[in-house]
Amino acid sequence: xxxxxxxxxxxxxxxxxxxxxxxxxxxxxxxxxxxxxxxxxxxxxxxxxxxxxxxxxxxxxxxxxxxxxxxxxxxxxxxxxxxxxxxxxxxxxxxxxxxxxxxxxxxxxxxxxxxxxxxxxxxxxxxxxxxxxxxxxxxxxxxxxxxxxxxxxxxxxxxxxxxxxxxxxxxxxxxxxxxxxxxxxxxxxxxxxxxxxxxxxxxxxxxxxxxxxxxxxxxxxxxxxxxxxxxxxxxxxxxxxxxxxxxxxxxxxxxxxxxxxxxxxxxxxxxxxxxxxxxxxxxxxxxxxxxxxxxxxxxxxxxxxxxxxxxxxxxxxxxxxxxxxxxxxxxxxxxxxxxxxxxxxxxxxxxxxxxxxxxxxxxxxxxxxxxxxxxxxxxxxxxxxxxxxxxxxxxxxx
Amino acid sequence: xxxxxxxxxxxxxxxxxxxxxxxxxxxxxxxxxxxxxxxxxxxxxxxxxxxxxxxxxxxxxxxxxxxxxxxxxxxxxxxxxxxxxxxxxxxxxxxxxxxxxxxxxxxxxxxxxxxxxxxxxxxxxxxxxxxxxxxxxxxxxxxxxxxxxxxxxxxxxxxxxxxxxxxxxxxxxxxxxxxxxxxxxxxxxxxxxxxxxxxxxxxxxxxxxxxxxxxxxxxxxxxxxxxxxxxxxxxxxxxxxxxxxxx
Numbered sequence: 001x002x003x004x005x006x007x008x009x010x011x012x013x014x015x016x017x018x019x020x021x022x023x024x025x026x027x028x029x030x031x032x033x034x035x036x037x038x039x040x041x042x043x044x045x046x047x048x049x050x051x052x053x054x055x056x057x058x059x060x061x062x063x064x065x066x067x068x069x070x071x072x073x074x075x076x077x078x079x080x081x082x083x084x085x086x087x088x089x090x091x092x093x094x095x096x097x098x099x100x101x102x103x104x105x106x107x108x109x110x111x112x113x114x115x116x117x118x119x120x121x122x123x124x125x126x127x128x129x130x131x132x133x134x135x136x137x138x139x140x141x142x143x144x145x146x147x148x149x150x151x152x153x154x155x156x157x158x159x160x161x162x163x164x165x166x167x168x169x170x171x172x173x174x175x176x177x178x179x180x181x182x183x184x185x186x187x188x189x190x191x192x193x194x195x196x197x198x199x200x201x202x203x204x205x206x207x208x209x210x211x212x213x214x215x216x217x218x219x220x221x222x223x224x225x226x227x228x229x230x231x232x233x234x235x236x237x238x239x240x241x242x243x244x245x246x247x248x249x250x251x252x253x254x255x256x257x258x259x260x261x262x263x264x265x266x267x268x269x270x271x272x273x274x275x276x277x278x279x280x281x282x283x284x285x286x287x288x289x290x291x292x293x294x295x296x297x298x299x300x301x302x303x304x305x306x307x308x309x310x311x312x313x314x315x316x317x318x319x320x321x322x323x324x325x326x327x328x329x330x331x332x333x334x335x336x337x338x339x340x341x342x343x344x345x346x347x348x349x350x351x352x353x354x355x356x357x358x359x360x361x362x363x364x365x366x367x368x369x370x371x372x373x374x375x376x377x378x379x380x381x382x383x384x385x386x387x388x389x390x391x392x393x394x395x396x397x398x
Numbered sequence: 399x400x401x402x403x404x405x406x407x408x409x410x411x412x413x414x415x416x417x418x419x420x421x422x423x424x425x426x427x428x429x430x431x432x433x434x435x436x437x438x439x440x441x442x443x444x445x446x447x448x449x450x451x452x453x454x455x456x457x458x459x460x461x462x463x464x465x466x467x468x469x470x471x472x473x474x475x476x477x478x479x480x481x482x483x484x485x486x487x488x489x490x491x492x493x494x495x496x497x498x499x500x501x502x503x504x505x506x507x508x509x510x511x512x513x514x515x516x517x518x519x520x521x522x523x524x525x526x527x528x529x530x531x532x533x534x535x536x537x538x539x540x541x542x543x544x545x546x547x548x549x550x551x552x553x554x555x556x557x558x559x560x561x562x563x564x565x566x567x568x569x570x571x572x573x574x575x576x577x578x579x580x581x582x583x584x585x586x587x588x589x590x591x592x593x594x595x596x597x598x599x600x601x602x603x604x605x606x607x608x609x610x611x612x613x614x615x616x617x618x619x620x621x622x623x624x625x626x627x628x629x630x631x632x633x634x635x636x637x638x639x640x641x642x643x644x645x
Contacts, residue, residue: 345486346449347486348486348488350448350449350470351482351485351486351488352488352496352500353447353469353470353471353474354446354447354470354471354473354474354479354480354482355471355474355496355497355500355503355504355556355560356471356474356475356500356501356503356504356507356560357471357499357500357503358469358471358503359469359471361499361503365491365496365499366488366490366491368490369488369489369490369491369539370490372490373490
């Protein structure tokens with residue numbers, strides 16, 4: 001008789017947890033309280049991880065050959081994380097790498113998947129950055145078959161500046177789960193680019209936190225092609241006055257894929273600014289989920305936060321679920337959100353066809369334009385070019 | 399050049415064009431005038447191949463070849479250009495990229511060599527000057543934030559770039575001031591030639607002060623009810639369309 005895979009997985013995890021250090025056992029206990037997130041949990045109602053983790057997953061296998069990253073063109077310092085195991089070469093001056101466990105930050109402590117990753121990560125990475133690092137840093141996560149758990153803590157010293165690319169790729173049926181915690185010191189600046197593609201059978205959950213000290217700046221751009229299920233989740237905390245966060249994300253899905261972009265931005269200090277833009281383009285029977293929440297504490301006066309999300313439905317069976325949320329306790333703030341959904345404009349398509357474009361070309365150009373706004377103003381021009389190129393290739397294949 | 403024979407067009411099951419026959423020989427400019435609702439825009443959309451404009455009977459040929467079975471882009475590649483009454487705004491699509499992509503798509507379909515970025519830039523800058531669009535406007539997303547007049551200038555810019563064999567201009571004059579009307583006249587007159595035809599659809603006679611038509615046709619209730627020379631437009635300006643409404 002076949003047992004539900006989830007039970008099998010939880011049993012296996014619990015068995016492995018017996019061998020964990022005391023510190024890690026605590027992470028596992030925190031995870032075990034809720035287990036794998038499911039649709040009866042409000043934050044997971046559209047991404048039912050438990051439902052897709054029914055299938056049993058064989059142990060991780062090393063990929064034989066690793067092709068160069070699509071981000072190789074910007075000449076990054078690459079940290080390759082293959083099935084959870086990290087490897088890197090000589091780090092640029094100002095970048096220090098080590099393997100070390102640490103308690104989860106307050107933003108991550110209640111998240112079941114953050115605890116799961118912290119409990120089982122093969123390599124818990126600690127990356128320290130000081131000064132202005134010109135060379136982009138690529139954290140390249142590749143998953144093969146099986147289950148992999150990954151963790152990284154990235155600390156930017158006061159005034160540090162860095163561009164960090166995180167790519168999440170994989171092939172076959174895998175479950176790759178990670179937690180990445182960023183801590184930005186006073187006046188630090190981080191340009192973060194996330195690119196995710198789990199294939200048709202892979203499951204990717206990438207959870208991250210960003211704490212911003214006074215005057216710190218994060219500029220985050222994410223592109224998700226989804227997977228059997230994929231979720232990019234970001235929690236940001238404006239801890240110091242005058243911090244700035246820009247969050248831009250695009251979902252592009254086809255077939256039966258599922259992509260989820262979820263975020264929470266906490267405004268706990270005065271005079272902080274947040275700008276968020278999300279676009280979903282969903283084809284076939286695929287599904288795009290966007291959940292964005294701004295929290296403004298009573299102390300966070302003069303918060304200026306704006307969220308815009310829109311979805312482009314490219315077939316009758318495609319689905320987009322958007323949930324923008326504001327929770328505001330301060331009275332002197334500027335906060336707004338807007339969410340729209342629609343199809344391609346047939347008038348625009350006819351206009352373009354009259355000018356000589358085929359229907360396919362006209363649609364592709366419109367979809368590219370729709371998603372393209374997310375990549376306007378990516379700090380690194382080379383990265384903007386690569387992200388746009390990935391969308392173009394997606395359109396050619398779609 | 400463009401020959402329309404006994405054309406019937408229905409939109410949403412409603413017959414709008416009801417047996418229209420019209421021939422514009424190469425080298426000529428014909429004007430179609432008519433009141434609101436006479437079917438002027440329906441005619442232009444049906445000839446351009448818009449979906450939901452169902453041709454229920456009749457023929458449309460361009461240089462003797464039927465175009466009715468063709469996709470709109472194939473009609474464009476054959477040299478048919480429609481200047482829209484209400485041109486679209488296309489957010490996020492860079493103007494020059496769009497026009498060059500369209501031009502090269504047409505050229506490719508005709509088996510011609512594509513135009514290089516440098517040659518294209520030179521051509522579009524020169525032509526933008528003629529239609530009165532600044533470099534800054536060319537750098538914007540297509541038509542986004544443009545005034546009605548600027549959008550019409552963008553239509554004329556594309557007509558000048560594509561150099562179509564046959565152009566239908568659907569109320570290009572609406573919303574234009576005198577200077578812009580003169581510009582439209584200049585663009586059309588510069589393109590006029592023995593191998594090219596125009597069909598100018600308009601409410602008013604005033605555009606025809608700048609583009610002297612070889613023939614003027616009156617459209618009413620989906621049919622041509624009167625045809626004449628350029629003087630017919632002046633006559634209509636005085637007498638109005640009412641006399642044809644009963645037809």
